[in-house]
Structure formats: C-alpha cells, structure tokens
Amino acid sequence: MDKSLYIAMTGARENMLGQQVRANNLANVTTNGFKADFEQARAMRVFGDGHASRVYSQSERPGTNLSSGALIETGRNLDIAIHGPGWIAVQSPDGTEAYTRGGELQINAANELVTGNGLPVLGAGGAPIVLPPAQQVDISYDGAITVRPQGDPAAALVQVDVIKTVLPEPGTFFKGPDGMMRTDDMVPLPVAAGVQLRSGYVESSNVNAVNELTSIISLSRQFSMQVKMMKNAEENSSAAGRILQN
Known part of the structure; x- marks a missing residue:
C-alpha cells in the first residue's frame, strides 16, 4: 500500500488534536481568568531506506497565551x-x-x-x-x-x-x-x-471567539482533505491490485 496513506493519516490525526485545543479554548470563552492555549503543526521528515521524501505532520502546544483579559x-x-x-x-x-x-x-x-x-x-x-x-x-x-x-x-x-x-x-x-x-x-x-x-x-477569558471558530473551520477543511487523500490512496492500491491479478 502506498505510504501516502500513512502521511494523510498523520495529517488527519493532528488536525483532530488541533481541533480539540481550539474547541477547548472556545468552550472557555466565558470562563473568568482562563488563558487560551496555542496550537500549531510542523512537518517531520521521515528518514530511513530510500530518499527522505516523505513528510509527516506533528501538532504541538507551544505554550499558553498569558495576555490579560478585560x-x-x-x-x-x-x-x-x-x-x-x-x-x-x-x-x-x-x-x-x-x-x-x-x-x-x-x-x-x-x-x-x-x-x-x-x-x-x-x-x-x-x-x-x-x-x-x-x-x-x-x-x-x-x-x-x-x-x-x-x-x-x-x-x-x-x-x-x-x-x-x-x-x-x-x-x-x-x-x-x-x-x-x-x-x-x-x-x-x-x-x-x-x-x-x-x-x-x-x-474575563482572553479567548478570541472569532479567531478560535475560524481556526476550527480551517482545521475541519484540512481534515476533510486528508480523508480524501486516504480514499485516493485506497483506490490506487485497489487498482494496482487488479492490474497485478490480470
């Protein structure tokens, strides 16, 4: 099976983790004294046999927004x-x-x-x-x-x-x-x-509700794209299997 399936899988997984961070921030928009968490993703190259051409994704929480609320x-x-x-x-x-x-x-x-x-x-x-x-x-x-x-x-x-x-x-x-x-x-x-x-x-909380909601929508679209890539990898694998059978 093509390794792009695993690359897309890691992307979808990290998109879900990012959504959890943003959703938690949004859920605490009215929690007094709450400080929003940052969230980001970065590329992680895979080394091993062959060329290091495959790049996985990894999300992380680099810190907390410590700015004061109103x-x-x-x-x-x-x-x-x-x-x-x-x-x-x-x-x-x-x-x-x-x-x-x-x-x-x-x-x-x-x-x-x-x-x-x-x-x-x-x-x-x-x-x-x-x-x-x-x-x-x-x-x-x-x-x-x-x-x-x-x-x-x-x-x-x-x-x-x-x-x-x-x-x-x-x-x-x-x-x-x-x-x-x-x-x-x-x-x-x-x-x-x-x-x-x-x-x-x-x-008050220092969460910016508009920014958090926008980020959730963006991460949701990225997740859908990753799922589509996984389906394409599955279809390609099935087609290759049929060719080999013939």
Whole structure:
C-alpha cells in the first residue's frame, strides 16, 4: 500500500488534536481568568531506506497565551482581579502550589478562602487562608484581607492575612491538565511585591471567539482533505491490485 496513506493519516490525526485545543479554548470563552492555549503543526521528515521524501505532520502546544483579559466589575467584595502581571497562589488537590487568575473567591464550610472551583487560596506564608466568622470581608489592592468579626462594631477591623501573589519568569510556566499554571521545576515561587489587585472585579477569558471558530473551520477543511487523500490512496492500491491479478 502506498505510504501516502500513512502521511494523510498523520495529517488527519493532528488536525483532530488541533481541533480539540481550539474547541477547548472556545468552550472557555466565558470562563473568568482562563488563558487560551496555542496550537500549531510542523512537518517531520521521515528518514530511513530510500530518499527522505516523505513528510509527516506533528501538532504541538507551544505554550499558553498569558495576555490579560478585560476586567469586569461585579461589586462583590470577594471578587478580585489582578491589574497587570501577576498570579494568585492556590493549593491544588495534590497539595502542590499552583497559580490562577480566576478571582471569584468564596468562603467554604471550613471558613477557608477558596476559588470558584474550591481550591484553597494561599496566604503570604504559603498556607491556606482561614477566616474567622465575620460580618464583612474586604481585600485591598495589595492582597491584604481585613475582616470585621461578628458582633464587633464597624470600626473594629482586623487584618487576617495577605493573599500570596507571584511574578514568574517568562518561559518558566506551563499549564497543567487541570487548567492551573505551575513552574517547570514545581518549586513554589516567592511572594512578589507590586502585584495589584482590584476588589469588586473579575478578569474575563482572553479567548478570541472569532479567531478560535475560524481556526476550527480551517482545521475541519484540512481534515476533510486528508480523508480524501486516504480514499485516493485506497483506490490506487485497489487498482494496482487488479492490474497485478490480470
């Protein structure tokens, strides 16, 4: 059977993987703090017996688009958005430190400050933030958490902790399967000074829906072309078989 069949097969497979990346981006166009994944394909020459004339395709995710999304005002005290560079430190389910820009914070049944998907937010000391029973919780621009304990007068404010924010070096970050960002060596980053938070806001996704939809359509057409090439290779093989039989 002609080797063009396998070349077309690899092209169709990588087109499908590319569509998965783009579809995941498009599905998270309304997910606050989501960062879109890049996707690309490259040619891989095949070496071996004969001339290296066959070229297979290989798709890859070269990185994540870390540009900031738009800030959306909510007016909710526990909603925070990072204005400019920086990330919020959280504790992932396996106990390691991860980072996110999703600032829809909540207080769970254990009085822990958690993200919208239930991950504990870490304080400046690297431990999950636990809040006392309070009538009001405020988060300042530098991440300081101030509460008014239940039963205390309005002037009785107490600073509980400071949200840990970090500034990773470019090229040292990657997105895990859970959508959280981590360092390449999995070593927790130090607290970064100068990261500014805005209370009462959340950051929207940085996905461009038009670009993602256009890419999905383009990849779908490429997939159809690859399938057509596979059918042509099959027809050529069948015709060659009939000639040999005669």
